[in-house]
Amino acid sequence: MDILISNQSNQPIYEQIYHQIQRQILEGSLSAGTEMPSIRALAKDLQVSVITTKKAYELLTSEGYIETVKAKGSYVAQIDREFIKDKGLTEIKKKIKELVLEAKRYDIQPSEFLELVKKEVEE
Amino acid sequence: MDILISNQSNQPIYEQIYHQIQRQILEGSLSAGTEMPSIRALAKDLQVSVITTKKAYELLTSEGYIETVKAKGSYVAQIDREFIKDKGLTEIKKKIKELVLEAKRYDIQPSEFLELVKKEVEE
Amino acid sequence: MDILISNQSNQPIYEQIYHQIQRQILEGSLSAGTEMPSIRALAKDLQVSVITTKKAYELLTSEGYIETVKAKGSYVAQIDREFIKDKGLTEIKKKIKELVLEAKRYDIQPSEFLELVKKEVEE
Amino acid sequence: MDILISNQSNQPIYEQIYHQIQRQILEGSLSAGTEMPSIRALAKDLQVSVITTKKAYELLTSEGYIETVKAKGSYVAQIDREFIKDKGLTEIKKKIKELVLEAKRYDIQPSEFLELVKKEVEE
DNA sequence: GTGGTCTAGACCACC
DNA sequence: GTGGTCTAGACCACG
Numbered sequence: 001m002d003i004l005i006s007n008q009s010n011q012p013i014y015e016q017i018y019h020q021i022q023r024q025i026l027e028g029s030l031s032a033g034t035e036m037p038s039i040r041a042l043a044k045d046l047q048v049s050v051i052t053t054k055k056a057y058e059l060l061t062s063e064g065y066i067e068t069v070k071a072k073g074s075y076v077a078q079i080d081r082e083f084i085k086d087k088g089l090t091e092i093k094k095k096i097k098e099l100v101l102e103a104k105r106y107d108i109q110p111s112e113f114l115e116l117v118k119k120e121v122e123e
Numbered sequence: 124m125d126i127l128i129s130n131q132s133n134q135p136i137y138e139q140i141y142h143q144i145q146r147q148i149l150e151g152s153l154s155a156g157t158e159m160p161s162i163r164a165l166a167k168d169l170q171v172s173v174i175t176t177k178k179a180y181e182l183l184t185s186e187g188y189i190e191t192v193k194a195k196g197s198y199v200a201q202i203d204r205e206f207i208k209d210k211g212l213t214e215i216k217k218k219i220k221e222l223v224l225e226a227k228r229y230d231i232q233p234s235e236f237l238e239l240v241k242k243e244v245e246e
Numbered sequence: 247m248d249i250l251i252s253n254q255s256n257q258p259i260y261e262q263i264y265h266q267i268q269r270q271i272l273e274g275s276l277s278a279g280t281e282m283p284s285i286r287a288l289a290k291d292l293q294v295s296v297i298t299t300k301k302a303y304e305l306l307t308s309e310g311y312i313e314t315v316k317a318k319g320s321y322v323a324q325i326d327r328e329f330i331k332d333k334g335l336t337e338i339k340k341k342i343k344e345l346v347l348e349a350k351r352y353d354i355q356p357s358e359f360l361e362l363v364k365k366e367v368e369e
Numbered sequence: 370m371d372i373l374i375s376n377q378s379n380q381p382i383y384e385q386i387y388h389q390i391q392r393q394i395l396e397g398s399l400s401a402g403t404e405m406p407s408i409r410a411l412a413k414d415l416q417v418s419v420i421t422t423k424k425a426y427e428l429l430t431s432e433g434y435i436e437t438v439k440a441k442g443s444y445v446a447q448i449d450r451e452f453i454k455d456k457g458l459t460e461i462k463k464k465i466k467e468l469v470l471e472a473k474r475y476d477i478q479p480s481e482f483l484e485l486v487k488k489e490v491e492e
Numbered sequence: 493g494t495g496g497t498c499t500a501g502a503c504c505a506c507c
Numbered sequence: 508g509t510g511g512t513c514t515a516g517a518c519c520a521c522g
Contacts, residue, residue, distance in 0.1 A: 194496095
């Protein structure tokens with residue numbers, strides 16, 4: 001597994017694992033049906049507690065990214081891209097709204113905010 | 124004080140207080156020199172512990188939004204808008220970066236992200 | 247009385263009053279026998295509480311700078327300059343010692359410290 | 370941990386803890402990466418409240434001397450000696466200024482003050 | 493009355 | 508186990 005963990009980050013380790021696996025599934029580098037490493041193997045690999053990888057897998061399962069077959073293992077699920085993207089759009093739109101508001105409080109006007117985003121995106 | 128507390132929120136109460144007061148100062152509805160309610164009075168008003176309001180005031184003090192005089196009270200400080208905006212820019216840029224990354228995870232490409240922001244800003 | 251009070255200072259107001267009167271007595275601008283303003287008059291003048299000026303006068307009395315005659319008023323005392331200076335020397339030497347130690351912790355060597363003092367003194 | 374607490378001192382306990390740990394880090398007896406005792410363990414060791422050690426650690430964190438990882442512990446940070454010295458210089462200069470003023474109050478003139486410092490430094 | 497400091501508990505998320 | 512947050516008390520110096 002291609003996963004990097006940062007102990008300094010404020011982000012919980014299980015979320016870091018979740019996000020990086022989610023990313024690989026969405027990008028297609030992990031395709032449907034692929035067998036995932038076992039919770040224990042991954043924990044050993046990443047030098048984290050089994051509890052932590054278990055939590056990450058539970059999150060991935062509940063969000064529909066992987067499927068777990070008892071006593072066999074976990075497999076990448078067939079994901080519904082439309083559904084995922086829809087959920088993502090709603091989420092991202094909400095966050096953009098919030099960020100625009102926060103920027104205003106710092107006297108950063110929407111037009112200025114848009115410029116910042118353009119700069120970031122063009123890089 | 125015009126402050127609303129949510130016990131349900133993941134955000135610590137002292138941060139909620141901090142942000143709402145900060146917003147009122149930045150918006151100008153609390154102007155420099157205005158006397159703030161005492162930490163005890165505010166605690167009673169908001170039905171939270173004195174320590175919680177104290178923490179919020181400490182944050183506001185360390186960020187330069189208010190000034191505290193022992194045995195006297197706290198007062199809205201003369202804020203340096205230039206400085207605040209600079210700090211805000213750094214903060215907002217960081218958050219934009221993070222949001223662009225999050226969007227990518229949902230298969231929302233930067234160009235598409237930019238469109239979402241444009242739509243939001245033009246409203 | 248020529249006294250300036252700062253509400254923002256961390257120094258208690260009664261100490262500010264004490265130091266400024268002590269200074270004037272040591273400098274000679276207030277000479278022995280001079281009648282001091284009453285506690286109440288001074289409080290009114292400086293816009294502080296009577297308790298505060300009372301505390302300052304008590305300090306000045308206990309340190310021998312003024313003498314209070316019941317129902318008459320307070321008068322600048324005949325000060326023993328030798329004694330005062332001796333006490334001061336002990337105090338200042340102790341503080342220099344501490345400051346040299348603190349400087350060392352910041353990697354500021356004694357020779358460097360001496361230079362800083364020279365610069366300050368020459369101004 | 371090599372820390373001595375005085376309940377008699379005017380200095381708050383959390384500052385005493387802060388200063389002693391800061392000193393050990395600056396002196397190098399605590400080197401970067403070293404794990405600090407947990408706030409609870411230290412509190413028990415020093416017989417003070419957890420909140421007191423927490424406050425000391427918060428101060429150390431905000432000043433960049435240690436780094437704290439939630440649910441992991443605190444570690445001595447890689448300190449920037451240049452930065453520390455700069456901050457120290459500002460601090461020491463300020464204190465020299467104050468001390469020169471205090472000396473004047475005791476009729477110790479700047480030139481005499483300089484002599485005292487010389488004597489102290491040459492020892 | 494004010495803020496500053498401290499105490500002895502408690503629950504939470506995370507590991 | 509860890510640190511983060513919160514509570515309900517307390518005493519102090521200052522005004």
